[in-house]
Amino acid sequence: MPMRPALFAIVLLSSGCYTYQHVDTAAAPATAVARVELTDQGSVALTQSLGESVTYVEGPVTQNAGSLLEISVTSLRRRGSNLMFGWPGDRISIPSSNIRDVSLRTMNRGRTTAAVIGGTVAAIATLVVVAKSTSIFGGGDGKVIRPNIR
Numbered sequence: 001m002p003m004r005p006a007l008f009a010i011v012l013l014s015s016g017c018y019t020y021q022h023v024d025t026a027a028a029p030a031t032a033v034a035r036v037e038l039t040d041q042g043s044v045a046l047t048q049s050l051g052e053s054v055t056y057v058e059g060p061v062t063q064n065a066g067s068l069l070e071i072s073v074t075s076l077r078r079r080g081s082n083l084m085f086g087w088p089g090d091r092i093s094i095p096s097s098n099i100r101d102v103s104l105r106t107m108n109r110g111r112t113t114a115a116v117i118g119g120t121v122a123a124i125a126t127l128v129v130v131a132k133s134t135s136i137f138g139g140g141d142g143k144v145i146r147p148n149i150r
Contacts, residue, residue, distance in 0.1 A: 017107060017115055018105045018106065018107060019105075019106055020035055020103035020104065020105055020106070021103060021104050021106050022101060022102070022103050023102055023103065023104050024102070025064075025066070025069055025096045025099050025102050026064065026066040026096075028061050028064050028069060028102050028104060029061065029064065030061050030062060030063060030064060031060055031061065032060065032061050032104050032105075033058065033059065033060050033061075033104065033105040034058065034059070034060075034061050034069075034071060034102055034103065034104055034105070035056055035057075035058045035102070035103045035104075035105065036056065036057050036058070036069065036071060036094060036099055036101070036102050037055065037056050037099070037100040037101040037102075037103075038054060038055060038056065038057070038094070038098055038099065038100060039097075039098050039099065039100045041097070041098055042094060042095075042097075042098025042099060042100070043055060043079070045095075045098055046092060046094070046098075049090065049092050050073065050076060050087070050090075050092070051078075052078075053078045053079035053080070054076050054077070054078055054079075055077050055078065055079050056076060056077040056084070057071060057073045057075075057076045057087075057092070057094075058071075058073070058074060058075045058076065058084060058105075059071050059072045059073045059074040059075065059087075059089065060072050060074070062091055066096070067095065067096050068093055068094070068095055068096065069093070069094045069096065069099065069102070070091060070092070070093045070094075071091070071092060071094065072089045072090070072091050073087045073089065073090050073091075073092055074086065074087055074089055075087055
C-alpha cells in the first residue's frame, strides 16, 4: 500500500501544471509550444503527413511567417478521440487558412504549486508509512536477536 501515495504524487506532478492560452496565429513565437486546431480542410491537407482525421497537432513552433506556421509535431489528436497521441517530431507547415485556433502552453502557477505541495505531502506520508512498518526510526528495545543455531 505505501506505493499508492508515491504513484499519486508522480501522476500529480506530471500532469495538470499547464494551461493553454488562445493567441492569434501570427502571434505564436518560435520555440513556444503550441496546440493547433485544424480546420476540416487542414485535416484533409495533412492526411499524407499525419494520417486521417487529425484535429489537433501540438509541439514547438519552429517558424511563424504569419500566413504559414511551421511546427515540430510531438503529439496529435484524431477526430472522435479525447487523447493526445505521441508523434516523433515531424516538421509540418500549416497555412493559416487551415488553422481554426492556436493556443500556447503556459505554466499554471496555481496548479504547479498545488502539485508540488501535494507531491511533498505524499512523499512524507510514504516515508512515515515505510518507517513505521520497518521500524527504521526506533520502536525496538535495542536488543539484538540472534538465531539459535546448534
